[in-house]
Structures are given as structure tokens and as C-alpha cells.
Amino acid sequence: MTAYQQLKVSKFIYCTLTAAIDRVTTKTDIKCQFVRCLIGKQHIEALFDSLAVNGETTYTIEVNWIVHMKMAFILTMSSCFIFINCIQLYTFFQNHVFRETPRYILFAHMLLNDTIHIIFTVLLYLLVINFQQISKGFCTLIVILSGSTFFNTPLNLTAMATERYIAICLPFRHIEICTVRRISFLIWVIWILGLLNFLIDLLEILATRPMIFFMANVYCARDMLIMTAWQTNVRITLTGVYFSSITIVILYTYIEIMRQTRSTRSDSGTSASASKASKTIVLHAIQLGLCMMSLFSPLTERLISTIDQITANHVRYFNYCALNIFPKCPSPLIYGLRDETFRKAFMCYFMFAKK
Structure with missing residues (x-):
């Protein structure tokens, strides 16, 4: 069939x-x-x-007010953090020092990437929860943007960790290595790697399906681009290579920065910078862990759905909030507020926006 x-x-x-x-x-x-x-x-x-249990009619159905509360919570939280991210991006573009400093450029890219991710994942959630059909072409765009920005996050964290490693462990070569031009090129590489999985899927569709394929209406889902078994195998392989490589880089940078911290304890300024950088790497590692956990969440959801569908719905919603939305919402704010220079500029624009 x-x-x-x-x-x-x-x-x-x-x-x-x-x-x-x-x-x-x-x-x-x-x-x-x-x-x-x-x-x-x-x-x-x-x-x-759900229709007949022990001879009685029962329903494992979420009533309207529960669904509406979930939607309201997601929309409220995502809107607040998108607003804060936009102010931080405005702060970045208004200051030429930020625009010419590699770590601020990577930070701004993280803000932009996470904002795009939140917008399109929330849009996908609303389409699903409201039983809305859209064209396959529009669905493809949503899936590609939401999926690629998900993979961009750990890649960008790796770039930020590497930049801190160079600044602390190779301070005399930092200006030479971390130029604005090289950081811009690195951002392009991040997007190419983040899109690679989805470009392979899109090329498979373009090679085997007519263009009218994108005009049909569907209930949008992330698996819509998967047409053959080999695509799943390629996606699993690339994801494994991505996250294993990223984990190795973040662990290496953390160990080297901690070694530098111990070797420069006599120099209070250098030691303080190295200590702050090591804490930043720890934050990167926590975010990476949450990203890796989200890869395994569909497995738990499928196992629970065979037992109780309503419980599976709650677990799916919790995973979506805890592993996709929340890690990307407060982290840019934490990174921004930890930097004294950026915090002062941000608070100035934020207070003005509140007025």
C-alpha cells in the first residue's frame, strides 16, 4: 500500500x-x-x-486546555529569548570593536543560528500540533533550516573552544591565526557541514522525483526527506563522525587550557583568563552533551509510545523543551553576560528597549 x-x-x-x-x-x-x-x-x-478497555469506552486523549497550555508555554519562552537574542545581535552590529573581534563574531553567529533554530522548530511544532498540511517544498525548507542549525550549534561551540585555546595557549599567534577573514571563512565551513546531511537528501529527491513532488501537501515531519535506507545510514554515519570529532576537540582544548592555568598561577592576569576560558569550555561541553542526548530522544519516545500514547506525548514534549529549546535559549545570554565589555553595551540597549 x-x-x-x-x-x-x-x-x-x-x-x-x-x-x-x-x-x-x-x-x-x-x-x-x-x-x-x-x-x-x-x-x-x-x-x-483507547476506545475499549475492560468493556468500557475510555480515551487516552489530551484535552484542549493541556494542548493550549503547552503551546502558550513554548511560544512565551521562545518569544522572550528571541527578543533578547535580537537585542544582543543589535548590540554586536552597533559596535565596530565587536565586529572586528573573532570571539564576538563567533558569539554573534551563535546568536543568529540559535534564533533561526528556535523560529523554525517552533513553527514545525505548531504545524504538527494544529494538524496543518503544507506543501512539500515549504516543509523541505523548514526541515533543512531547523536541522542544519541544530548541527551548526556543536560545530560553532567547537570553533569558539578552539579560538579560546589559541588565545590562552598560543597568545602570540592569536592575532595572526584568528583574523576576521578566517573566522568568516570558518562560519561558511560550519554551514556547509551543517547542511551536508540535508543536501544529500535533497539531491536524492531531485534525482529520483519530479518537481511536482514539492507541490503536494503533507503533514510536515523531519523524516520527509528520507526516501531510501542508505540515506539513513549516511545520516547516522555523518552524525557519529561529527559528534565524536567535536567531543575530542572540546576535551583537548579543555585539558590544554587547564594545563596552562596550572603553569601560569604566578601570573594572576593570565591565570584568571585561563580559568575563565576553562569554565567557558565546560559550558560548551554541557551544551554538547544536551545536543547528543537529543539524538537519542526519538528512541525513548518510540519505546514509550508502544506502552502509553499519552505518556509518550508528554515525554516528546519534555524532550523538545529540555533538549531543543532550553539549551539554546539561556546559553547566549549566559555567554553575553559573562563578558564585561559586552554586558555593559547589552544592558544599555536592553534598558533602552524596555523603556
């Missing part, structure tokens, strides 16, 4: 069950639950299992 035929069958069953359930109660939102079951690839079984 083709995917189109499966969708027609799913719609038929959905309409039939909705008509039957409407005669029993109007206080639950079967449509929202059907979407969650559909996304979990257990839609028919989960929906039937």
Missing part, C-alpha cells in the same frame, strides 16, 4: 471514529490525539486501543 493510500485510509478511519465518538462526548479533542498517534506511526492501533 502506498503512502497516499495509507493516508486516505487513515482519514477514512479518523472520520468514522470521530462520528462515533461525537455521540458519546464533546469534551475531548480526538483530532489532536489522532495527529499525535499518526506522527508516532502507531495511529490506528493506538486509537483503537
Whole structure:
């Protein structure tokens, strides 16, 4: 049975069950639950299992107010942090010293990358939660931008850690190595590496599907670009290479900076800078750990969905908040406030924005 035929069958069953359930109660939102079951690839079984337990009609359905509270929380938190990120970006572009300093350039790139990621992941969440179909072309754009910015985050953290390593361990070569031109080139490399997985998937679609493929309407999901098994294998391989390489680099920079801290304890200025840099690397490592945890969250969601669909929904929502939204929201603010020069400029613009 083709995917189109499966969708027609799913719609038929959905309409039939909705008509039957409407005669029993109007206080639950079967449509929202059907979407969650559909996304979990257990839609028919989960929906039937929820209709008859011990001879009584029961519903494992999230009522409207729970769904609305989840949406309101996500929108409120993401809007607040997007606003703060925009002020920090404005602070960066208004000061020529920041624009010519490598670490501030990488910091601004992190702000921009995380802002794009939050916008498109929240948009994808709203489309899913509201059962909205969009064209495959628009869905492809959302999936590519949300996915590539996810991979850009650890790559950018690695670049920031390497820049701090050069500044502390190779101070006399820092100006020579970390130029604005090289940092700009490095940002292009980060985006190419972040897009690589999705460019491979897109090229596979362009080579095997007609252009009309992008005009059809679908329920947008991250797996829409996966057409063959080898694409999954390539994605797993590249992801493994990315994160193992990034982990090695961050561990190496942290160890070397800590060694430099111990060797320069007599010099209070150098020791303080090295100590601050080592704490920054620790923050990078924590963010990297959260990124790696998010790679394994779909596995736990699938395991729980075989037991209880509603619990799986809550776990999926928690993973989305804790591993995708929250790590990217406060971290730019933490990095910005830890730097005294940037903090003073940021607070000036922030207080003005509040007024």
C-alpha cells in the first residue's frame, strides 16, 4: 500500500471514529490525539486501543486546555529569548570593536543560528500540533533550516573552544591565526557541514522525483526527506563522525587550557583568563552533551509510545523543551553576560528597549 493510500485510509478511519465518538462526548479533542498517534506511526492501533478497555469506552486523549497550555508555554519562552537574542545581535552590529573581534563574531553567529533554530522548530511544532498540511517544498525548507542549525550549534561551540585555546595557549599567534577573514571563512565551513546531511537528501529527491513532488501537501515531519535506507545510514554515519570529532576537540582544548592555568598561577592576569576560558569550555561541553542526548530522544519516545500514547506525548514534549529549546535559549545570554565589555553595551540597549 502506498503512502497516499495509507493516508486516505487513515482519514477514512479518523472520520468514522470521530462520528462515533461525537455521540458519546464533546469534551475531548480526538483530532489532536489522532495527529499525535499518526506522527508516532502507531495511529490506528493506538486509537483503537483507547476506545475499549475492560468493556468500557475510555480515551487516552489530551484535552484542549493541556494542548493550549503547552503551546502558550513554548511560544512565551521562545518569544522572550528571541527578543533578547535580537537585542544582543543589535548590540554586536552597533559596535565596530565587536565586529572586528573573532570571539564576538563567533558569539554573534551563535546568536543568529540559535534564533533561526528556535523560529523554525517552533513553527514545525505548531504545524504538527494544529494538524496543518503544507506543501512539500515549504516543509523541505523548514526541515533543512531547523536541522542544519541544530548541527551548526556543536560545530560553532567547537570553533569558539578552539579560538579560546589559541588565545590562552598560543597568545602570540592569536592575532595572526584568528583574523576576521578566517573566522568568516570558518562560519561558511560550519554551514556547509551543517547542511551536508540535508543536501544529500535533497539531491536524492531531485534525482529520483519530479518537481511536482514539492507541490503536494503533507503533514510536515523531519523524516520527509528520507526516501531510501542508505540515506539513513549516511545520516547516522555523518552524525557519529561529527559528534565524536567535536567531543575530542572540546576535551583537548579543555585539558590544554587547564594545563596552562596550572603553569601560569604566578601570573594572576593570565591565570584568571585561563580559568575563565576553562569554565567557558565546560559550558560548551554541557551544551554538547544536551545536543547528543537529543539524538537519542526519538528512541525513548518510540519505546514509550508502544506502552502509553499519552505518556509518550508528554515525554516528546519534555524532550523538545529540555533538549531543543532550553539549551539554546539561556546559553547566549549566559555567554553575553559573562563578558564585561559586552554586558555593559547589552544592558544599555536592553534598558533602552524596555523603556
